[in-house]
Amino acid sequence: MLRGLYTAASGMITQQRRHDTVTQNIANINTPGYKQVNAVSHSFPDMLISLVGDKESGNSKRIGKLSTGVFAEESLASYVQGDLRETGKASNFGLLSSLNLNDPATGQPIPFDDSGKYVNEDGEVTYRPEAFFSVMDNNDQIRYTRDGNFTVNAAGELRTSQGQRVLGDDGNPIVLPAGLSINQLQSDALGNLVYNDNGVPTVAAKLGVAVVNRPQELVREGNGVYRAEDPEVADIRVGLAVADEAVVRQGYLESSNVDTAQAMVDLLAAQRAYESNQKIIQYYDKSLDKAVNEIGRV
Template sequence: MLRGLYTAASGMITQQRRHDTVTQNIANINTAGYKQVNSVTHSFPDVLISLMGDKETGGQKTIGRLTTGVFAEESMSSFMQGDLKETNNSSDFGLVSSLGLIDPATDQPIPFDASGKYVTEDGEVIYRPEVFFTVQDANGETRYTRDGGFRVNAAGGLLTNQGQAVLGSDGNPIVLQPGVTIDQVQSDGLGNLTSLDEEGEPVIVATLGVVVVNNPHQLVREGHGVFRVDNVQAANIRALEAEDNASVRQGYLESSNVDTAQAMVDLMAAQRAYESNQKLIQYYDKSLEKAVNEIGRV
């Protein structure tokens, strides 16, 4: 009986964490560049239940296996492309990417699933590469984001909405030249920012630091749409190249990739599952009360 009580309690904790994850996604539906988080659950190891044998034979009879509960194993980000929203703001930049990989065994494009993952016949897990802007936090550390809603300060520095410096392809913060405003800057698909010189000729003033993260699930979420990388080698980060199927769109922002309808369904499902486990605990509580106060009295 106590085993069932613990199983129901673990189910309540798991559904609470699932509910919190979905609530976080719903709260960030209008956050530019936000990537949905999915809660991954896993069952406790199976327990083998056996019937004790009698004294004559000494053998045991296997009854079966029992799973003693479930727990929230981890929260994984979904890096699916969000819709682009036109803002007509020169300091807004959206990333469009549909990067793919070629399977060397079949020489065909790898069919990634909705989460951007593919498992080979040998059990190897391959993730779809994703592109990110590079920014610098207050401690001088490099971070990555899909939120391209930038602004320019009085010194001409290109900053995020959180005040982090936007890095160029050379790894240094982007600072516009004196007399050059962001409205005079045009960006191409690779993030090259150009403006006209005194003779009216286009000149590259900076290049946005757009990188390709070949294993985006190595990114660690820090909040406000910013990620860090603890293992750079495992993430396998490189600069965006012309042949990559990705581009920068000026005057656009990438919307959140949260599926509102699915999020509401998941929210209700988590609530109903939580209530079901709660009723089981109440049932076990009443059963234990009877076992102690009534059966024990007899």
């Protein structure tokens, strides 16, 4: 009986975390560059239950498996491309990324599904490479984001909406040349910020767009910012090339990729499952009450 209480309680905790994850997605529907998070649940190991036979025969009868509960294993980010929304602001930048990988065995492009994932015949999972803006926080640590809602401060530094410094492809923070405003710069598809210097097109800086070949290795920090525990494991290179299927769009912002309809379905499903586990606990509570206060008196 107590095992049933623990199983139902673990289900309630899991659904609460699932509910919190979906609520976070809904709260960030209008956050530029936000990537939806999906809660992944996993069951505890099942137990094989058998009915022990009598002493004379020694025979036992197999009853079946008994589940021991579920837990919220992890939260995975979905890097599906969000829609680009035109803002007309020169300090806004959007990334349109559809990077691909070739299968080492066949040399052909890997057929990723709509979620950016591919599972081969052996069950090995491969994720689509993703592009991010490289930024630096106040502790001089490199981070990655898809939020291109940038601003320029009094010192000419290009910064994110959260205050991080935007990095160039050389790894240094981007500082606009003296006397230039962001409105005088035009970005090409590779992120080169070009201005007119007495009739000569001159590159002031190049946005440090990082191509992450293993985005599943990134760790979410909040506010649409990610970090790489080990850049070599995540296989990161900085700087877009002509061959890359990713472009920078100035005057655009990438919208959140949250599916609002699916989010509402998941929210209601988590609520229903939570209530079901709650009723199971109430049932066990009544059974224990009867066992202690009524049967125990006999």
